Amino acid sequence: MLSIGSLKSVLPASARSLIRAGWLRGVGTSAVSQGFKQANIVIVNKQLADDFEKFCLANNEPLPLLYRSKPGEWSAPPLSTNSDIRTACPQYRKYEGGNFTGNLNNLVEYTEQLKDMVTFYLGCSFSFESALLKAGVPIRNIEQGCNISMYKTSIPCIGIGSFQCNMVVSMRPIPIGKLDAAVQITHRMEDAHGAPVHIGHPGLIGIEDLSSPDFGDAVELHPADTPVFWACGVTGAEAVHSCISESPLAFTHAPGSMFITDLRSEPEVTSDCATDAETPRVFCISQNPSHYSVASVTAVEKINALDSLIQQDPGDRGIKHLLVEDQLLKASLSLSHAKSVLITTGFPTHFNKQPPEETDGPPGAIAMAAMLQAQKKRVVIVTDQRALEMNKKIIEEAVEQGVIKSPVPVVSFQDDAEDSSLIFLCHDGKPQFPRFDHLIAIERAGMAADGNYYNMRKVNIKHLVDPIDKLFLTARDIPGIVTTGIGDGGNELGMGKVKEAVKKHIHNGDLIACDVEADFTVIAGVSNWGGYAIACALYILNTCTIHERYLRKAVGFPQMSEMNGYIAALPTVDKEEKLLELLVKHGIRSGKTGNLGMEVDGLLFHDTHSTMIKRLLEIALGQARSN
Template sequence: MLAAVRAAQHSLRNLRGISDSALASGKNTRFQQANVVILPNHLAKDFEGFCYNNPAPLPLLYRSQSGETSCPPLARHADIRDSIHYCVYEEGHLVKTVSSLESYTSQLSHQWSDMVCFYLGCSFGFESRLKKAGVPVRNVEQGRNISMYRTAVPCIPVGVFSCPLVVTMRPIPAGMLNAAVEVTDLNPLAHGAPVHIGDPALLGIQDLSRPDYGERVELQPGDVTVFWACGVTAIEAILSSKPALAFSHSPGCMFLTDIPDSSVPITCSSESAASPYTKPNSELIPICFLVSHNPLLYSLASQKAVARIRELEMIIGEDPGQRGIRALLVQDELLHSCLALSHSSSVAITTGFPTHYMHSPPDETDGPPGAIAIATMLLALGKQVTMVTDRRALEMNQAIIAEAVKTGVLKTAIPLITFEDSGPDSALHFLCHHGDQSKPRYDHLVAIERSGRAGDGNYYNMRGINIKHLVDPIDNLFIAAQDIPGITTTGIGDGGNELGMGKVKEKVKSLMPNGSLIACDVPCLWFLFVLTLTPPCLPPAGVSNWGGYAVACGLHLLHTCPSHQRYLKKGLGMEYTPAREQLQDWTANLPSVDKEESFLSTLVRFGIRSGKTGHLAMEVDGLTFHPTHSDIITRLLEVTLGSTSQDP
């Protein structure tokens, strides 16, 4: 069947004497173009619902009446029977391609009177805007039709219509990704913003050199593969639903409207009063961020959501004393970490810093509350969560988690496991099923206030005391993850000796007390250095728990951001904002003053002490819960919940 479609496209190009892309992409770009699907009337309601449920690939511009040959809202004098080149389908099979439906419909006029035409937005409608923005359009440069690929992503089925999403691919220079995203996001009826940026394999596309439709487009040095939802998805819908008779445009050869490409048409469906489209909101224009190098993955979030997450980052990284330690902070690490976690499905979290080596237990109150806050939000978002701990602390942490469930801090118990270094492949087998790097158990690792291995192989507290005998080599998991595609990592710390801080170890060595000795040597892809300086007469005070609270809040903001949700869902589904019940559940699973105070009291009852002072009291790193920690939590929540009624 695919060979037949390709052969049909080839014969069309020979018939016309020009390539499809010459018409669709190279000329007539002053006007918007449309994909066309023509179906029997009894399938029209389901197909309209299919378009409505999959708005990115199938943005509906106009639905005709049965037998109607014109479409006045789009092209006043057009007759669809001779406006484009067509594919003809019978029982879901492509049987021929024709340059006009006149003779075909005259022979089957009784059938044509029962046919309904659907006009769908087309990505060629934004190519001229890309060029005006200085973004190269490689398929036009190369005189080729756009590359189109069938993905492994299923559209949302309606009635008999069920098929995979089809996407177009345009190579975009990495430095121009934001320009391409903004230009296309402002064209929701021409498929809108990209649905995927990065490795094609993440969409199930194994070979870019062999598009399912169109022609191969070559990447230039520095280009990134960017994918938009494609109207050829409708052809896949025809092939899978097998109507007795159906027509479509030939891929790459679209219907030319009278609407200038500088405007966004209003959806005009003659039989439907409701429309899934609204005027673009400039505050929701997405920004592009790198999430992972291996595999390459970028993500999108609205300008407003990004601004809120940056506010969270400022709260946990204030430097009122202007003492220069802010050099350890890197902007947007919180945002990058939250984006990576948002794309994850299975997360392993580790914490535990046995700084009080002379006490039993030796652990401190910084770390576990932040870890639980992250885990709670991830669980609420439907992620799988596992916690990794030291063997010496396994029973204690199991009891603490059980108590957290009993007191309502956690809805359900979190699996708690240990890691033992029994050989050179131990970490690989721990992270991947049967040690197979293509089958990772986790796609993200988080270390929060976790003892980190120094350059000499030992583990040190801030006073320079070696506590290696109390620490299992969980660092090995983060080291192994660096070479496993699909596993990203986050580290959260406040002193420089925590797991993940190897990313800034040279700065730790030069800026932190005992830095040359204690600096962690193991990096994470993303790290948060949490810092709030107390008044000038007191030393710097930073608490990693705040980083955990900020991550939980950042995840909430991303999942209430329509721009990010659209990207996660590949433009499929009617709603990109949570339902009221879902939003209430997410909000209930945010850290709160009451929950964090309750959990801290649980830690104290188990004999866990404040990090700096060793006090068995309601404090973390020498700072009392009220007013210091409660104030930070309140401020983070104010930023997070201040705009969720509309968009973050």
């Protein structure tokens, strides 16, 4: 009796002979002929072949086309010698009128019908498994002696003619410490589906239960594993299933029972892959639920350069002690995935003036809102009730001045009932239906440990601040909402993550430190700079081909036509100067000095803030040129 272990070194021609003789009937081919490419099989009537080929090209990553046969052609000359598609797979599936009508051991009895049918050979993720194993990445289904797990998802493919379906994915449990290696190896192997389309919680792509795969076997995760999902060629079978009235007869391989080619798999990634500019890196962007994102080394380096630039400390506050690694990067990655974002700003430090707000915060908030809008995300700004009409007017005038393309809704929040925060954040107050994916606070007064709100001079300004902190506190317990705080002194909403450092290193920190934590804490010398940097980082990510592919789940084609809109949404010296003039017109003053003029935190717009904007743009637009 043949064992799975003995099959890994069998040459493809021998494996096909064993399959033809019935020795591998019902065996998954994942562990067979390792180091050779395998292929998914779809066989349709020649009248549907052109549409199916277009469907494959429009959904190239789930269905990478290796070879299209002529009608009635049993062999696949570019892929193998002495192969016969009628007997080359361990098991087949038969479809009539789009409906699955049974498994078959071979297709010999359908020889006459096959003369009018075309066979499509499509790339398979089994082809990259030997490279993963050589790099020390475990393949759990091989370890457990079972077929791989495959699932239907909520990811729609691009429909062509009668072929309309959602993507099917294969899942491999990968140790968290091996995620970079797994992604870096597979992203180069485009004819084997390329890099993963999703890493993390299965529910984010419509999979309810990992223990109940739609195809294949359930594979057990080890404690340090996270589920990683690759586009799967079984998508082709779903496409055939969708073709209900057009397809009288069709065949596919049975999931996991592939056609084994004579072609060697792509060479493994070299040892210097992690420094290649277009190599992907993996980052965790959410713990609840678990969610990872990817970006190229180039994009990561550019965003880290933005981060380093905004960490200048012109006020000499000691912000270097508050820095946490990769916070700008991870916050921006999370925002790139978000569909709906809530932004809050407003620090009424000038308690004896009317209005009491400062010029730091609103410009950064509007810069982020402009880029989020350009990327087709819903954006809402929440502010204090007493400042509501003023902020609505500022947004209206900012649109008129061309600072931002479209109006942003401005609302207030009142904590007047036990579940006010939940009702504000979620449809019908139900945590499973959040209205927002991400909350951002930029230069927003944050609640201290004693429940009060303090400016940097220890003055309690609680009477001027609505309890928007409650939204961030409630969001902690709502799966799917991520929070970011942007600040420059430690008393801003979201700085609770670094409160011990604020108490130790920031003047008056023991009293003024914000107690409310955000998932990500972006520290900048001036908070506006943090907002500008996030806008630039979102531009960098969405013009990074690796990240853009991951966002669209490798379906369809790159959306690089949106780039002009992204460029137009970037903060510029001209736009930010116009916005600051609007704030001054409304009586909003510089935070540190109280001056009513063209300055923020006591620093003149020209040349301090204008120079910062120019340097941030140089980094962002440099990313576009390098890609």
